[in-house]
Amino acid sequence: MTPGRNVSVQELLEHLASIKNASSQQAFNEIRDNLQRLGIYDLLLDAEEKYKEFWDHLGDIKIIEMFEQIDLDSKEINSAEHKEIFSLESKPYLNQQTNVYKAFAAWHLHNIESGQNEPVFTPDQLRGMADRSYLQLEEEIESEDSNNVLTDPETAGEDLKFAVRADILRLLDVIETLRVLDVEMPAQVISCFLFIASRPDGCTTAEMQEELGLTAASMSRNTTWLTGQHRSNPDRGLNLITKKVYEPNKRLRYLRLTQQGRNLANKLSTQLNG
Known part of the structure; x- marks a missing residue:
C-alpha cells in the first residue's frame, strides 16, 4: 500500500466484491495486478488467513464452553437418565477430546477462572442451552419408556434420537471446517x-x-x-x-x-x- 495512505472498509469491500465477480481469468488477473500496485492485495490475503484462523479458534472456544457447562451440570444428566452416569468433576465430554484439544481447553478455562479473559457465552446463554438439552433428553426418555410401539408405522424414524443428532452435529462441524477453506x-x-x-x-x-x-x-x-x-x-x-x-x-x-x-x-x- 502507498505509504501513509489510509484505506476504508468500504473500499476493501468493493475490492473483495470485484475479485469474486471477475468474469474471466483475464479480468481477475487485471484486478489482482491493480490491487498489487495499490498494496492492497497482500493486505487482503494476510487478513483472510487471520480471519480463518480466528473463526477456527472461536468455534473451538464455543464448543469448550458448552462442554464445560454440560460437565458441570452432570448431576442433571444423571437425574434425566435416572442413574449415575457421570461424577460431578469427571468432565466426561471435555475428556473425550484429544490431548491437544484438552490443552487448548485448559488454557481457556484457566484464563476465565483467573479473570484474564471473559467467556464467549454469558452464564444465562449457557444456562439456557443446557436447559434445552436436558429438556429434550428427558422428553426422549419418557417417550421411549411409555411408547415402545408407534401407533402409525409410517411415522417411524421421524424423530431423531439424541445420539443421532449428536452425530449430525459432528458432521455439520466437519462441513463448516471445509466451508472455512472455501x-x-x-x-x-x-x-x-x-x-x-x-x-x-x-x-x-x-x-x-x-x-x-x-x-x-x-x-x-x-x-x-x-x-x-x-x-x-x-x-x-x-x-x-x-x-x-x-x-x-x-x-x-x-x-x-x-x-x-x-x-x-x-x-x-x-x-x-x-
Whole structure:
C-alpha cells in the first residue's frame, strides 16, 4: 500500500466484491495486478488467513464452553437418565477430546477462572442451552419408556434420537471446517478430497472417476480446485492435493494429499470421532 495512505472498509469491500465477480481469468488477473500496485492485495490475503484462523479458534472456544457447562451440570444428566452416569468433576465430554484439544481447553478455562479473559457465552446463554438439552433428553426418555410401539408405522424414524443428532452435529462441524477453506466449495470437490484421503497412498484419476461416477471434465475441474488453482483465486488455492503424471499411463494423473491435506484429514477425523 502507498505509504501513509489510509484505506476504508468500504473500499476493501468493493475490492473483495470485484475479485469474486471477475468474469474471466483475464479480468481477475487485471484486478489482482491493480490491487498489487495499490498494496492492497497482500493486505487482503494476510487478513483472510487471520480471519480463518480466528473463526477456527472461536468455534473451538464455543464448543469448550458448552462442554464445560454440560460437565458441570452432570448431576442433571444423571437425574434425566435416572442413574449415575457421570461424577460431578469427571468432565466426561471435555475428556473425550484429544490431548491437544484438552490443552487448548485448559488454557481457556484457566484464563476465565483467573479473570484474564471473559467467556464467549454469558452464564444465562449457557444456562439456557443446557436447559434445552436436558429438556429434550428427558422428553426422549419418557417417550421411549411409555411408547415402545408407534401407533402409525409410517411415522417411524421421524424423530431423531439424541445420539443421532449428536452425530449430525459432528458432521455439520466437519462441513463448516471445509466451508472455512472455501464457502463456495461444491459437494463434488468435498467427495474428491475425502476419496483421496481414504486411500493409503492416493489414487489415479481413473480410479476416482469410476468410483465416484464423475465425468472426465468434472473430475479434472474438481481435482484442479483441490490443488490450489481455483479459477477465481489462482494464487492462493486450497493446496490439499498434488496432481502429477501417472508414469505407467501418462494420460492419467496420480493424486496424493499434501501435508496440508493430511492435516485437514486428521482434523476432520478428530471432529467426527473425538
